[in-house]
Amino acid sequence: MKHDVIIIGGSYSGMAAALQLLRARRRVLIIDGGKRRNRSASHSHGFLGSDGVDPAELARVARAQLEAYPTLTWVDGAVEQATGTMDDFTVTSGSTTYAAKRLLLAIGVSDRLxxxxxxxxxxxxxxxxxxxxxxxxxxxxxxxxxxxxxxxxxxxxxxxxxxxxxxxxxxxxxxxxxxxxxxxxxxxxxxxxxxxxxxxxxxxxxxxxxxxxxxxxxxAPYNEPSTPIATQLGCELVETLTGVQIGTGETKETTVPGVFACGDAARMPHSVSLAVGDGAWAGAQIHRSLVWPAS
The missing domain is CATH 3.50.50.60 (FAD/NAD(P)-binding domain)
Incomplete structure (x- = not known):
């Protein structure tokens, strides 16, 4: 089965993007390695409506809400390879290869302390x-x-x-x-x-x-995308004040047509609130690209 979108990374920005796409009844596959950047923190602050909540609980509730939508598939695992072009991407996780029309990189960053x-x-x-x-x-x-x-x-x-x-x-x-x-x-x-x-x-x-x-x-640690998938796909990386991030335009599309990026790996500064907003915008823009491919 070819999915409409494969989202690599199931943390806050990836899930926020998925919610927009699922509500448009699109077939979404999330592949997540389970390593949230804020996994060491006991409380998340500054996120309206959930100030002070354990970030693990935020992630658990969000995933449960997504899984209520029948067009979601969730795979726990790392992505080793991603290739392809617009409307024909393949992603490999473990021994399984998945296909999709669009890719969203919500891969987060690694912190060089x-x-x-x-x-x-x-x-x-x-x-x-x-x-x-x-x-x-x-x-x-x-x-x-x-x-x-x-x-x-x-x-x-x-x-x-x-x-x-x-x-x-x-x-x-x-x-x-x-x-x-x-x-x-x-x-x-x-x-x-x-x-x-x-x-x-x-x-x-x-x-x-x-x-x-x-x-x-x-x-202020040095940041870089947490996996080499963006480079593997040929996406441009851009310099920031604290490292490098995936370059995107206003629609969150990278320099590779059909590949989008959001969250900490594609914007700064970083916070849960900003990641969720960035993901929601990316999800809506990906949906628009599926409806109007030439736009």
Missing amino acids: PEIPGLPERWGRSIFHCPYCHGYELDRGRVGVIATGPVSIHQAQLLPEWGDTTFFLNGTFEPDRVAEDELIRRGVTIETTPIKHIDGSADVVLTDGRRLRFAGLFT
């Missing part, structure tokens, strides 16, 4: 990337920002809204005078001593022996 001992195991628990998602719960406590490069200046300037902020340069770069003056104007403390490791909940231990305690830490 700063190489600091103690940081990876706290990612999503006491070390975050989005203050809108996690800043309020720090209750105006002390906040640390770990630099990954000049882009981190913006993050450090923003964080004082949520608490007294210390900006750890950690040997990554030196801000120019204009940036330094702006950080000082915002009340940010600039710390030049390198970080030795992260301890406790969010304690920063410096190479000079000092231990600085924080309610939470933030950093």
